[in-house]
Amino acid sequence: MSVLDNFDSWKDFLGDRLHQAQDKGMENNTVSGIAYEIGDYLATKVDAKNTEEKILRDLWTVASKDEKQAIANIMVKLVQDNGHTR
Numbered sequence: 370m371s372v373l374d375n376f377d378s379w380k381d382f383l384g385d386r387l388h389q390a391q392d393k394g395m396e397n398n399t400v401s402g403i404a405y406e407i408g409d410y411l412a413t414k415v416d417a418k419n420t421e422e423k424i425l426r427d428l429w430t431v432a433s434k435d436e437k438q439a440i441a442n443i444m445v446k447l448v449q450d451n452g453h454t455r
Contacts, residue, residue, distance in 0.1 A: 376421040383444070384451030397445075404441035 390400055411422070412429035425444075429437060 376419050379422075380448050380451045384448040387445065387448055400445060401438070401442055404445050405438055408437060408441050408444065 387400065390403075408425075408429055412426045417423040417426050425440070428440060432440060
């Protein structure tokens with residue numbers, strides 16, 4: 370099963386990566402930029418595997434650049450308390 374198949378698994382995966390980046394001293398601006406790049410890649414190159422991903426892809430598709438950055442920032446906030454690496 371892929372982490373993309375289940376939204377909770379996806380959030381845990383992102384949470385783990387976020388905590389690893391923070392533990393290595395990555396600044397929030399850098400994390401936010403990477404989240405934007407990941408969001409753009411997923412929206413344009415990866416088929417949505419569940420309802421939540423479809424909604425995010427649809428929002429991303431109609432959003433302006435600033436709105437996409439806001440979505441990326443919100444996803445970072447959403448997963449801050451997820452994952453196992455702390």
